[in-house]
Amino acid sequence: MNHLIVWIxxxxxxxxxxxxxxxxxxxxxxxxxxxxxxxxx
Amino acid sequence: MPNIVRVLGFSLTIVLFFTLVANILPQVEGEAxxxxxxxxxxxxxxxxxxxxxxxxxxxxxxxxxxxxxxxAPDILAFDAVxxxxxxxxxxxxxxxxxDPQSYFLESMKDTSMFVVExxxxxxxxxxxxxxxxxxxxxxxxxxxxxxAVIAFLQSKDGNDVTVTLPTGDTSQxxxxxxxxxxxxxxxxxxxxxxKFACTACHSVAGSKSLIxxxxxxxxxxxxxxxxxxxxxxxxxxxxxxxxxxxPANVADKISPIELRMLVDYLSNQKGE
Amino acid sequence: MKRITNISIxxxxxxxxxxxxxxxFGLLExxxxxxxxxxxxxxxxxxxxxxTRADYPSIGISSRSVVWILAxxxxxxxxxxxxxxxxxxxxxxxxxKTKDDRYDDMAHEFMKISMTAYSLTALFGGxxxxxxxxxYPHLMDYxxxxxxxxxxxxxxxxxxxxxxxxxxxxxxDAMRYGDRxxxxxxxxxxxxxxxxxxxxxxxxxxxxxxxxxxxxxxxGAVTGSIWEIMKGPLWxxxxxxxxxxxxxxxxxxxGAYAAYKFLSSRTKEEKAHYDWMGYTSNFIAILAxxxxxxxxxxxxxxxxxYSQQMGxxxxxxxxxxxxxxxxxxxxxxxxAANYYLWSGMSRVSGSKRxxxxxxxxxxxxxxxxxxxxxxxxxxxxxxxxxxxxxSHHKLLGPLGIMPAKNIAVNLMLIFTFLSFQLYxxxxxxxxxxxxxxxxxxxxxxxxVAIANVIFAGVYYGYFTNTVYKVGSSVMQVASTLVVIxxxxxxDTLMFRGAKxxxxxxxxxxxxxxxxxxxLPVAFTWLMALMGYxxxxxxxxxxxxxxxKDNSPDNYIPTIGHAGNMMTFATISFLLIVLFVFWIASxxxxxxxxxxxxxxx
Numbered sequence: 036m037n038h039l040i041v042w043i044x045x046x047x048x049x050x051x052x053x054x055x056x057x058x059x060x061x062x063x064x065x066x067x068x069x070x071x072x073x074x075x076x
Numbered sequence: 077m078p079n080i081v082r083v084l085g086f087s088l089t090i091v092l093f094f095t096l097v098a099n100i101l102p103q104v105e106g107e108a109x110x111x112x113x114x115x116x117x118x119x120x121x122x123x124x125x126x127x128x129x130x131x132x133x134x135x136x137x138x139x140x141x142x143x144x145x146x147x148a149p150d151i152l153a154f155d156a157v158x159x160x161x162x163x164x165x166x167x168x169x170x171x172x173x174x175d176p177q178s179y180f181l182e183s184m185k186d187t188s189m190f191v192v193e194x195x196x197x198x199x200x201x202x203x204x205x206x207x208x209x210x211x212x213x214x215x216x217x218x219x220x221x222x223x224a225v226i227a228f229l230q231s232k233d234g235n236d237v238t239v240t241l242p243t244g245d246t247s248q249x250x251x252x253x254x255x256x257x258x259x260x261x262x263x264x265x266x267x268x269x270x271k272f273a274c275t276a277c278h279s280v281a282g283s284k285s286l287i288x289x290x291x292x293x294x295x296x297x298x299x300x301x302x303x304x305x306x307x308x309x310x311x312x313x314x315x316x317x318x319x320x321x322x323p324a325n326v327a328d329k330i331s332p333i334e335l336r337m338l339v340d341y342l343s344n345q346k347g348e
Numbered sequence: 349m350k351r352i353t354n355i356s357i358x359x360x361x362x363x364x365x366x367x368x369x370x371x372x373f374g375l376l377e378x379x380x381x382x383x384x385x386x387x388x389x390x391x392x393x394x395x396x397x398x399x400t401r402a403d404y405p406s407i408g409i410s411s412r413s414v415v416w417i418l419a420x421x422x423x424x425x426x427x428x429x430x431x432x433x434x435x436x437x438x439x440x441x442x443x444x445k446t447k448d449d450r451y452d453d454m455a456h457e458f459m460k461i462s463m464t465a466y467s468l469t470a471l472f473g474g475x476x477x478x479x480x481x482x483x484y485p486h487l488m489d490y491x492x493x494x495x496x497x498x499x500x501x502x503x504x505x506x507x508x509x510x511x512x513x514x515x516x517x518x519x520x521d522a523m524r525y526g527d528r529x530x531x532x533x534x535x536x537x538x539x540x541x542x543x544x545x546x547x548x549x550x551x552x553x554x555x556x557x558x559x560x561x562x563x564x565x566x567x568g569a570v571t572g573s574i575w576e577i578m579k580g581p582l583w584x585x586x587x588x589x590x591x592x593x594x595x596x597x598x599x600x601x602x603g604a605y606a607a608y609k610f611l612s613s614r615t616k617e618e619k620a621h622y623d624w625m626g627y628t629s630n631f632i633a634i635l636a637x638x639x640x641x642x643x644x645x646x647x648x649x650x651x652x653x654y655s656q657q658m659g660x661x662x663x664x665x666x667x668x669x670x671x672x673x674x675x676x677x678x679x680x681x682x683x684a685a686n687y688y689l690w691s692g693m694s695r696v697s698g699s700k701r702x703x704x705x706x707x708x709x710x711x712x713x714x715x716x717x718x719x720x721x722x723x724x725x726x727x728x729x730x731x732x733x734x735x736x737x738x739s740h741h742k743l744l745g746p747l748g749i750m751p752a753k754n755i756a757v758n759l760m761l762i763f764t765f766l767s768f769q770l771y772x773x774x775x776x777x778x779x780x781x782x783x784x785x786x787x788x789x790x791x792x793x794x795x796v797a798i799a800n801v802i803f804a805g806v807y808y809g810y811f812t813n814t815v816y817k818v819g820s821s822v823m824q825v826a827s828t829l830v831v832i833x834x835x836x837x838x839d840t841l842m843f844r845g846a847k848x849x850x851x852x853x854x855x856x857x858x859x860x861x862x863x864x865x866x867l868p869v870a871f872t873w874l875m876a877l878m879g880y881x882x883x884x885x886x887x888x889x890x891x892x893x894x895x896k897d898n899s900p901d902n903y904i905p906t907i908g909h910a911g912n913m914m915t916f917a918t919i920s921f922l923l924i925v926l927f928v929f930w931i932a933s934x935x936x937x938x939x940x941x942x943x944x945x946x947x948x
Contacts, residue, residue, distance in 0.1 A: 041785050045792040053800050056830070057823050065199040066819040072807070074816050079611045084922075086862055087869045090680070091918050094873050097676050098911025101669050106904025108888035108897070140660050146814065147660065198815045206656040213565060213893035214657065 109135045119241055121227070128228030131221050136210060138225075148207065149192050156180070157235040163190050164276065167321060172329060174273050177238045180226045184210040184217070261331055265341030268334045272326060280345065288322060289315040293347030300343045307338065396568030396895055399486040404899045411483035412901035413913065418476040420876055420917040421924070425469035426550075427590070427875070430543045431598025432462040433516070435632050437536035444529060452524075454625055457932075458602050459517050464931045466513060468924060470506070484899070487890045491553065494563060498574050502549050505542055512539045544591065551586050552578040557891050558882070559654045568894045581654045585647035586882075592643055596636035597875060600868035603629030605929050607864035610854075619854035626864050627692060627853075633867060634685050634768065638761055638832060642825050644878075651885070658892070662885045669907055670881050672723050675753075677874040679717035682760055684866040686713060689767045691860030698849040699774035705766070712763045716756035724749050751809020751817060758801045758824045762794070762831050769835050777847040786838050793834050797827040872921055876914035884910075 061068050067075040114127070132138045141148035149159075160176035163169055171189030173179035182189055187207040196202030210217045210225075217225070220242045227239045262268035266281045275283035280291035294303065305312055307330070310322035330338070404411065436455045443451030481488050492499060516535045523532040561580035562572025570577070606625035613619040652659030661667060690706050693699035746752060780786075801824045808820030886892045888902045896902075 038784070038788075042788050042792070045785075045788045046796070049789065049792045049796045053796050053827065053830075056826055057800065057804070060823050060826050061816075061819055064819045064822060066816055074808075074812050079608065080926075083608060083611070083862075083865055084926075087865055087922055088919070090866055090869045091873060091915055091922075094673070094677065094870075095911050095915040097673055098914075099908040101672070101907055103906040103908050104666055105906050106666050106887065108902040137657060140657060140665055145664070147664070194813055198818070208655065208657055214655075214887070214889060 107134070116242055121237060121241060124224050124239075124241055125227045125231045125237070127221075128224035128226070129232075131217065131225050132228055135215070135221070136217055136225060137215060138210075141207070148195060151229070152232070155233040155235070156229040157233060166190065170323070172271065172273055174270055174276065175238070176230065176235075177226055180229055181222060184222055184225070262334050262337070265337045268330075268338050269341070271334075272330060272338075277322070280342075289318055291342060292345055295343045295346040298343075300339055303342050304335070304339050307335065396490050397486050398896065399898055401898050401900060403486065405483055405485065406900075407483070410901055411479075411899060415476070415479050415483060416913055417917055417920070418472060418479050420879065420914075421921060422469065422472035422476050423879065424872060424875065424917070424921045425465055425472055425924070426547075427594040427597050428601055429462050429466045429469050430547055431594040431596075432458055432465075432602065433513075433536060433539045433543060434595055435599060437533065437540060439628070440536060441533060444533070450621075450624070454628065456520050457625070459520070460935065461602060461605055461928060461932045463513075463517060464928045465925075466510075468928070484890070487895065490568065490891070490895055491556075494556065494570055494577055495553065496570075496574065498549065498578075502546065505546050505549070509539070509542045509546060512542060547590060547594075548583075548587055549578075551590060552580075552583055554882070555580050555582040555586050558582055558658075558886055559651075560891050560894050563894060565893050568891070581650050582647065585643070585650045589640070589643040589647050592636050592640055593875070596633050596640060597868070597871050599629050599632030599634075599636060600864075600871045601925060603633060603864045604868045604925070605629075605932075607861040608929065609933075610861055611858065616854055621853075623695075623854045623856055626861065630685065630688050630864060630867070633871075634689075634764070637681065637685070638765065641757055641761065642829075645821070645825070655892075658885050661887065662881060666904055667881055667884060669723070670877060670910075672721055673877060673907070673911070674874065675717070675720040677870050677877065678757075679713075679720065680870040681867060681874070682713055682764055683717070684863040684870065686710070686764055686767045688860050688863040688867075689771045691857050691863065693771060693774050694857065695851045695853065695855050696775040696849055698777065699771070702770040702774060705770060709763045709767055713760055716760040716763075719756040720753050720760075722752075746810065749809070750821070751805045754809070754821045754824050755802055755805035758805075758828045759798065761828050762798060762801070765828075765832050765835060766794070769839065772839060775849045775851050776843055777849060778842050779845050779847060780842055783842065786842050790835065790838055793831060797831045800824070800827045868925075869918070869922070872918045873914055876917050880910050880914065 057072065058068055069075045138151070142151045144150050144153065157176045160179045164173060164175075164179055169190045171179070171182050171186060173182045173189075187205040187209060188203065191200075191202045191205045193202055195205070197204040197206045208215060211219075211222060223239045223242060227237050230237045230239065262271045269275060269281045274280060274291070275285060277285050277287035278289065278291045279285055280294075298306070302313075306322075308327045310324055310326065311320055314320045327335070407414075436458050439451050439455040439458070443449070443455060512535060516532070516539050519532060519535070523529060556577060559580045559582045562574075562577035563569060564571050603626050606622045606629055610619060610622035610626060613622055648659065648663065651662065663671060686709065693702070804820040804823040804827075808816045808823075812820075884904050886897075887904065888897050889895065890897045
C-alpha cells in the first residue's frame, strides 16, 4: 500500500515539474502555451 | 596475429566503412558563381527572362528557401504578380512600391517591408523578415540581375513583363552594386505623388483610388498648412467617413524639397 | 594550518594566472570604451584586395587539399594536447582527495602520452602557417591586417604554454606531496588557463571567417577593436563546443592507449591497471560527449540567426547529406560506448540484477539510430519519384525531419545515461533508508522525461508551425538534462555509506577493448566531418560576405571526395597517435644489459 502511494505521489510531482518546465522553456523563447499545452496567441 | 595488426585492421575497417557511406550517397558538387559576359546589344526579352530564371535558381539562391518545404513562400507555385498586388493593398505593407515591378525590386532589397504571416523571424511577431538582401553580399545581385529576376517572376504566370531591357556599355554581368550615396529626389510633384504611393489610396494625378479622400479638389477644402499637417500628422484630422489608416511615417521618407512640391501641387488641385 | 597554507598557495597561483593572462589578452582594453569611428577614418582604412583566379599561387596540386590535411592534423593534435591537461588536473586532484596513488599514477601516465603530441602539434601548426602564406597570401594579408598584433600574443602564449607544460610534467615526482602537491596542481590549472586561451584566440580566426564582425562588410576595412573582431556571433558557441568536444576526444584517445596496453599486458596487475584506465577514459569521453549535441545545437542556432542562408546551406541545402553521415558516426560512438559499459558490467557480480535491461537499451539505441539516419529529401530520378509516389516517402519521409531526429537523439542520450547509471550502481549495495522512494522518483523521472521528449517531438513537430516546432527541441533537451542531472544527484546522495562490492579489474572481455578503439576512430572522423561542414558553409567566400574565394578550388566538393580527404587525415592521425604511444612506452623501457658486456 505504502509502495503504491510513493509511486503515485512521485508520478504526480514529476509530472507537475515537467509541465512547469515545459511552460517555462517555451515562454522564455517567446512561444507561450495555453494550459492544455497548445500554442497560445 | 600480433595485437598491433589486429587493432590497426579493426580501426581501418571502421574508417573504410565511414568512407564507403560518404561515397555511396548522392554525389553533388557545388557551383561557385562565375562571371558571365552578356552582350547587352543582342539581348532579347526571352533571353533576359531565361537569365532571370537561372539567377532565381542559381546565383540568387532563391530556391534555397522559396520552395515547397515551408521555409519561405513558394513563389514558383503561385501567381507572383497577383500576389504582389494583394500585398500592396494589404494594411501591413510598409514599403514604397506602387506596382508589382517596384514591389519585387523592393522585396529583394528591403526584405522586411512586408512579412508574410508565419514567416517572420522568431520573436519579431512577423515584422522582421529572415530573408537576406539580394543586392548585398553574400548574394550580391546587380541591378540588371534583379531586373532579370523580376522579368522572370512577371512572365512565369503569363503576366505582362514591364521591365525594360538593360542598355548601356557595361558588358559584365557581375557588377558592383552600391547603394546610391544620396536618395534620388523626385523632380516633379507628379513623380513625388507616385514615388510616395499616394496614388495607392487617393484619387490624384490620374489615380482613381477611393480608399482615402479624393485629392483632385483638395485645394478647395484645405489650406496649405492644413495639407502639410495631413501629410506629416495623418492622424491629427481624419476626414469624415474614412478609416484612419494613412501610414503615420509617410513623411519620414519625404525630403523637404519634395514636401514643398507636394503641398504646392495639392493646393493647386481645385478639381476639374 | 596546513590546509590554509595549501589553499593560499593555490589561490596565489590563480591570481598570478589571471594577472599574467588578462593584460596579454587585451581584456582590460577590451572592457574599456567601444570604438569611435568617423567617416573620414573609414575612407582612410585600407581596402581589401580582390585576387583573381590567376593571382593565386599554384604548386601543382590542389592548394585546398594541402591546407585541409595540414589544418585537420593540427586540429586533431591540438584538441588532444589541450584536452589531456584538463582531465589530468582533475584526476590528479582526485588523487589528492582520495589519497589513492592509482589516480596520481594514471594522471602522470596520461601526461606522458601527450608530451610527444605537443611538439607534433606545434610542427603541424608551423607547416599549416607556411602552407597558408604560400598558397593564400591575399587572404593571410587581410587576416593579419584584421587581427594585427593579436597574432604575436598568440605566439607569446606558446612560450608560456611550453614553459608551464614542461614544468608541470617534469616536476611531477619532485612536487609529489603536501604543499608542493598543491603548487603542482596550481601549475596544472595555469596550464589549462593558457591552453584554453590559445583555443579561444585561434577559434576567433575561424569564426571571423564565417561570420565577420568589427569590419565594414562592403570594403573589409577594420572598424572595430580587436575585442569586437573576436567576439563575433559564432565565437562563443564554437568555444563551448570545441572545449567540451576536446575533452571527449582526449578521453577517447587515452582510452585507446589503455585498451592497447591492456591487450598487450602480461601480468594480472598490468591488466587490472589498464582496464581501470580504460574505464576512466571512457567515463571522461562519455561524460563530455553527452552535452555536446546541445552545444552543437546552439552553434547551429547562432549560424541560422546570423544568416538563414548559411544555416540552410548547412542543413537543408548541399551540405545536408553530411548530417546523415554524422548520424552514422554518432550511432557508432553511442553503440561502442554503451557496449563497453555493458561488457564492463562483467567485472562486478552486482551487475546481474541489471542485465535484463540491456536488451531494451540496445533496441532503443538501434531504433533511434535508424530514425536518425533516415534522410528527408532525396535526390531522385523521375522513375524513382514515380515508384516512390512523390518526392518523399509517405511513411519514412516524416522520419526525415528534425522533430523525429530530435526524439531519436534525445532518447539515445537518455538511454546511454541509463547504461552509465546502471554501471555505476552495479558495484554498490545501497544502505540508505529512503532507497525505495529515491528509486521510485528516478524511474518516474525517466518515464516522464521520455514521454515528454516524444510528446514535444510529435505534437509540436508535426502539428504546429515552424517556430513552435523549433522551440520544442529545447523542451526535449531540457528533459534529457533533467534525467542526467537528477540521476547524478540522486545517485551521489544514495551512495553515501553504500556497501561497495568488489570489482575485478582486468576481468573483462577482449571484445570490449575493441569498443575503446572504435570510439576514438569514430570521434576523429566525426571531428573531420563537422570541421569540414563548418569550413564549407562559407561556400565561395574566404571571409563570408567580405572576401570572395576566387581560387580554382572555390566550389564545394562532392561528399565522396570530402569523405576521402577525411579518411586520409584520420588514417594519418592514427599512425601519428601510434607513434606517440610508442614513444610514451619507449620512455619506460630499459634494455637489460647483456651478460658479458660492460666492465670486465
